[in-house]
Structures are given as C-alpha cells and as structure tokens.
Amino acid sequence: MADGKSNANEQNLFKMNVRRSPPIIVHPAGDIKAGGTYFLSNLDQNLPVIMKTIYCFPATDRRAVDKVVGEILRTSLEKVLVHFYPFDGRLAVNDEKKLVVRLNGGGVPFVEATADCELELLGDVSIPQPEKLGMLVYCPQRESIFEMPLLMVQVTKFKCGGFIVGMAMSHSLADGLSTVEFLHAWAETARGLPISLSPFLDRSILTARCPPKPQFPNPAFADLSGSLSSVAASPFPSLPILHRSFSFDPAKLSRLKLLATDAGDDRPLPSTFAALAGLVWRSRTIALNTPSADPAKLLFAVDGRKKLKPPLPGGFFGNGINFACCLCPAGEIIDRPLAHTVRMVQSAIWEVSDESIRSTIDYYEVTRAMPSLAGTLVLTDWTRLGFGATDFGWGCAAQTGPAELPGMEVALFLPPAKGAKTGTTVVLGLSPPAMSTFQEIMDF
Template sequence: MNKEGRRNSIQSVQLPKQSKNHFCRKLTMAGGGEVGFRVRRMEAEMVHGINDDNKEKNKYHYYYLSNLDQNIAVVMKTVHVYKAVEGKSTEDVCRVMKDGLAKVLEYYYPCEGTLTVSQEGKLIVRCDGRGVPFVEAVADCDLYVLGDISIPDPEKLMKLVYQLPEHLNIFEAPLVTVQVTKFKCGGYVLGMAKNHCLSDGMAVVEFLRSWAEMARGLPLSVPPVLDRSIQLPRSPPKIEFHHDEFTEVEDVSNLTDLYKGEELQHRCFTFNVDKLTTLKEMAMQDGTVESCTSFVVLTAFTWRARTKALKMGPGQKTKLLFAVDGRRKMEPPLPAGFYGNGIILACCLCDAGELLNRPLSYAVELVQNTIKNTTDGYIRSVIDYFEITRARPSLTGTLLITAWNRLGLRLSDFGWGEAAQTGPAELPQKEVAFFLPHAKELKSLVLVLGLPASCMNQFEELVEDIGQ
C-alpha cells in the first residue's frame, strides 16, 4: 500500500490518556528481586478497511447477529507474545501489522462497527465505519519480565491491551481494539480486545490467521463467511428440549457471601500426560465408562473439585457449562471460514451431594452424554428458546469452562514467526475457568481458575491427591 492509501485507511484520533500510575507495577521475579515494568502508549489511531468503495457501500447498514451471539456480549482480552528473531529487526512491526489490519478489515468489515439494539430488542452491529483503534506502545524491559502468562494477571497483562475509558458502555465502545507493544529485546506483544458477540475462539483464530497472511503480503487462504442466516430461528420457533443452562439456581450455600467476603485468588495447575492418564484410570475403574478424552475427564474433575472446595451443601444445585462446537453438528454444517459464534453452551446440572458422593465416572458420563446430545435439533431448540424467552444463562452455583488448548492461537505468523505464548489477560467472570495449552509440553493441559482464598488451598490439595 502506498502512503496515500495508508492515510485513507488510518485516521489519527485523540483518545483519553491514561495516567502514569496505570503503567507502573513492581513484579516479583523468580530470583527474588523486583523489576520495574513500564509501558508507554502512543496516541491511538483508527484503522479502516482499505477499500473505500466497499466501506461506503457497507456504511450505516446493519449486520445481523444470531441468537447464539446474544448471550456473550463480553469483551475478551488476549495477549500474544512474539520473541525476537535473530537477524530480523522488528523496528517496523507496528507498521506491518497496522497495514495488514487495514487490508483484512476489508473482508471483516463488521469489526469496524458498533453495537446497537434492533427493533426486535436484539443486539446487532451498526456498520458505521468507526474503525478499530490501533495503539503502538513501548516497554522499558525485555520480554522475560512477563514470565509465564498462564495465570491471567490483569495488573500486569492489561498494560499490553489498550483500555478504553471505564464509563463507555457496550454501545459506545469499539468492537475490537489492538495494541502492539515493542520490548527492548526485539520481541513484541499483540494485545487484542474483542467483543465475544462478534465471534467465538475458532473464528478469532481465523481472523488472526487472515490478518497475518495480509501482513505478509499473501492472499487469504480461507476468506470469511459473514452470512449468519443459517442460524436464524425457525418460523414458528419451537422448543423441543429442556435447557438447563437457563435454569435459575437457588444459592442455598451462601456462595454469594463467600465470594464477597474473601479475596479472589487465581492459580494455574499443569496436568501432564501422567496426571491425565491417572484421571482417566480413575474414571474407568468401576467399568461405567469405557474411555474418555482428556477434555472430558479434566472437565469432570474440575467440576467436582471446585464444588467440594466451595463447600457446597448436598442440596445445592450445581451447574456445569462448557462450549461445544456446533459447526459440524448443524445441518447443513456451518461453512469453512464462518465468522460468528458456532458454539453452544452445553449444560450438566445436579445436586452437589450427588456429584461428590458418586465416583468420578458419574461426572464423566454426564459430560459425555451432554456432548452426544448436542445435535442439530438441540442447537435449533437453543436458538428458538432465546427467540421466545430472551433468557440468559444463570451463573449461580455454576462453573463455566472454556477450552483454548486446541484453538491454535499461537499459529499466526505476522512475519516474525509464531507466538511463543498466548492467553487471556484476565478472567471475564469469577465462574470461568480456562484450559490452556502448555508452553512446552504438547499433550499437557493448564487449568486456570479463580476461587476465594480459603477455597483455593483445598482445590490445590485435591489436585495434588490425584493418584495418591
């Protein structure tokens, strides 16, 4: 792109400045010392798709969001760490990524818009061509200061994600923001915030891959499919299944007071091949379950261990929510490159007493049956359920697991190799736990979750007791 083209696609705007205190924090390193960590942000620029004709054509029209997009209008903030490449300067990394973003937004134009509410009372995107804020930043240290980013540490990692003023609501905030931070060692970090109603994790990976291809001067290997009409509700809508994810659970164990009264601690736990194998053996030892995947057994174990650590009473209803990819389960299947939310929040619900008094195989079987029963008919019923009720999942007594370990978030190469680490900058809600890939061990899983301080120690003991 020539200089004139870049001026047309990138517009400088004055956005609120952050205070100096926001950028400074003392980090205790493994060696015992403290390292100052400061980030200096430049003025944000608004990046637009490079095709002015396309932008004008789409300006001010409304982009449909399906019923599966409505319940997850939360902002997901991720960091992607790229190490320096010997003999290859990253001096122009911001320019390369900014130009690549302008090119890819021609295909992903809804990312430039803002949310509004349709006449039917649903979220839709107003394609007003607002653009994507792009911030260049510089850190005064090397990448090693970040350490292992498996544990979401907002005080540290949110320096690497551009933060909008807190007073902005979801209708005023941009749908995507980007920050690229260069480190003294030559490495850099991509920090991205994206409203989940635009797309799920798999679509984010496709967006990043497309952006990286554009940045390297390559054509898109998988152009996005923006049409979400395949997810339209039926006419008339028809609820054919019971949807426990929307069931209101009574807090008979005073969990609300527990969370309010104690500090929330976040920890990560690595489950290597040996520990995962042990869990599978535990699940299969009574003969109820013949086999299970690492995802299923770790999901079941985490649900039981968290329930016990929170000291839920035997009569407390406890709910497990986890994402099931519906792309291939729908009929017809969602097309390759589908940009949107193709996931369904699958649900298991039972009494805490039953969950804890029965063996691990009981929870494993619940998870397996829930996955098996997530069919095209069930997905259509979910879509129609929202059409009729406008209900949102209740989170009382709930664990919500989101698995990022198979997404391939590290694979995007903007010209300096794939990411060394990726992960969330923060956990969006206290009920959420993440499965992340291990930085070095391909078959290991990293569990990240938050619990009240008094409960975290017991959860840790339950992990340590596996196989004992």
C-alpha cells in the first residue's frame, strides 16, 4: 500500500473550537505613498486568487507567548507595511481594463484568536483541511475581489503555549518567493532587527514592449473545454474531494528518477521536480480515466527572475514567475513510458527564457487572455522557498502548509512532512475512486 496520508479519517478525530476577537485594521506606521494607484505587471494579472497558508510555532521558553505574541506581531506588521505599502490598498481596474492597486488606505485586518486544544493535536498540516485549518485563517467572503483586503492575518494561541500565524494574501501582489521575503522581513522586524532585504517595488520593469511583440505560441492560454469528452470535462461530478499527501524520501526519489529514465540513456538523471511532475501528471491523468483522444495540459510556475535580461533586482516584489506548459493528447502520456512525460516537462522548463517571458507579457497586452484550467493540472513547487525559516522570535516554524487548495486542478510540492528531515511531499485532491487509483500508482 502507498504511504498517502488522508484528511478524511485520522486527521479529523477531534473537534477544534476557535474564538476570534474582532479584527483590528492595521496600517503602515509611517509615511507612505497615499492616493493614486500602484502598477501591477501583466504577470500579476492572471492571479487574483487568495492564497491561504499557516505557520505553526510550538511552545517555547524563548519568549512568553500568552500576552505579547499578538502585540509584537501586530506592531511589527505595522512597521514592515511601510516597506510593503501596496498591501494597504485594494484591487481596482484602470482605464486599460487591467488590475492595479488602489492606494486607498483600506488596511490589513489583524485578528487575535484562541483555540481550545493543544497545537500538537492538529497533526500533519501538509494535508489541506479546509474545515479545520480554515478556522486559523481570517478571510471573510466579499462580493468581489475589489472589496477584498490584499493581506489578512490571524494569530491563534493554543492551550499548550504554541501559536499559529494564518495568512491570506492576494496572489496578484506576490508569488511564492515574494511572500517568503515579506514574511522574513516581518519576522526580522518582530525580532527588533533591520530588514536584510528591502523590497524592490517598481514593477514597471515588466511593462509590455511598445509595440507588443508576442512571438511564441502560448499553449498555457489554450481553452480545452470544447475538445474534452464529457468524462474528462466533469470527472466524478457528484463525489466529494479527498485530499491526500504522499511522502517521497530520498530512497523513493532515487527509484523514481531511475523509472523516469529510458534504458541505455546516458543523459543525467532528471531533477526531482521534473521526475515528480511527470509522475503526478501521468498518474492523475490515468486516475481520472481520461480518454486517450482528449487533450491534457500541465502548467507549472518557473521563476523568471534570473532568466530575464537583465535579471530582476534582488528583493523584486511581485510575480516573477512564468507558466511553463505541456500539452498533448492524453494517450501520449498514458500509453508511453514515464520517461517520455518527464522529457516533456524538462523541455518546457528549458523553453522558459527572457524571450518567452517577454512574449507572454506582450501576449496578454494584446489579448487580455487568461490561462484556461479545463483539462489542466497546475503544479506549484514550494520545496525551496523557505517558508519554514520564518522566526518571529520564538524559533522557526515547525510546520507550514496551505489551509486549502484552490481546486482539484492544483497539486503542491512541499518540504518533508512532519517528522521527516529530507524528501518531498506531494499534496493533491481527487474524488475517492480516482484517489484510490492514484495511490496504487504511487506504490513503487
């Protein structure tokens, strides 16, 4: 049996009650640019979703928790927002029909809360548990994205003395690396230290060329909905989604890389990401019973900061990622060896360049197209971002993870699960029948 961990049984054996205080609206504690708008690049336009993450800090004797954690985190947040002032605004649409940040001083909601249990009882938080972990992130519903705060923070204290920082952030403001750099700057401020990496806020360096010159095909934007059979368009429509995590220790990763290599191939073994991406895409396609003639698409973010010419400045705050894409008939990845799928992933990575990123920026300028998720798997790799290195003064986070996944189309690669020091954890959601098949494939 594969080693997948589920959120359906052992993760829900206890009930947790969380009591929230009314939110305090936090503003930058200093002079900032007020009024007008803040420019968002074309790489920011396709990501107006809210990402919800949690950071777990066990009880420690390094600093008292009960009375000061909320005050320290709130006052340090006020200070660090001076450097990250766009979070104080709200999304809006300009005359060019593009997203910008309206610098209206809307502020950042900050909530203190208490839980009636021990932090340890949460178990492994790498598995999304929206009903439970959602209580640890303050993110009230709004009628539109233009009313939604761009950053929301909740600090929840547990009976044991540990606490969790829950954060909801607009992806239009920051990709994974920028989110981590913001967290580290906030943590340094909480410890009374100067910020070691100041944010570079001028996103106009990613402005489209004039005139725009899109010169590469953009399969990421291909809408496959009209080409999918009814089975692929709505697999298991009435069944619930089961989230499960799969741990890949170094030994299993080594086996996977050998499986992902053709016999007699003298090229270097594939990277961990390429091997896992090929495995997950192929296995999920099989598990969903995707007809061979249906198109299958894989999207994954590639950091373009160093691929651009010149590279983006250190501390660039925004989305510096470009979506690499694999697109083919499902039968091409189902009927051929895993090595073929992995080579497709490798080729997509190699194709991300200064020219292709500039072409994507210009393509949006001309078309205003959004990536389509029909028939698509979106992979997000958080293994090297360093979320867990955040230290507000009580030591680094013992665990971090998503409070929820945006949908069944998304899978995450995370650092090792609780209790492990090396390896990679894969998290995704599928219907129970598809998950059963997926888990069988993972057993190798």
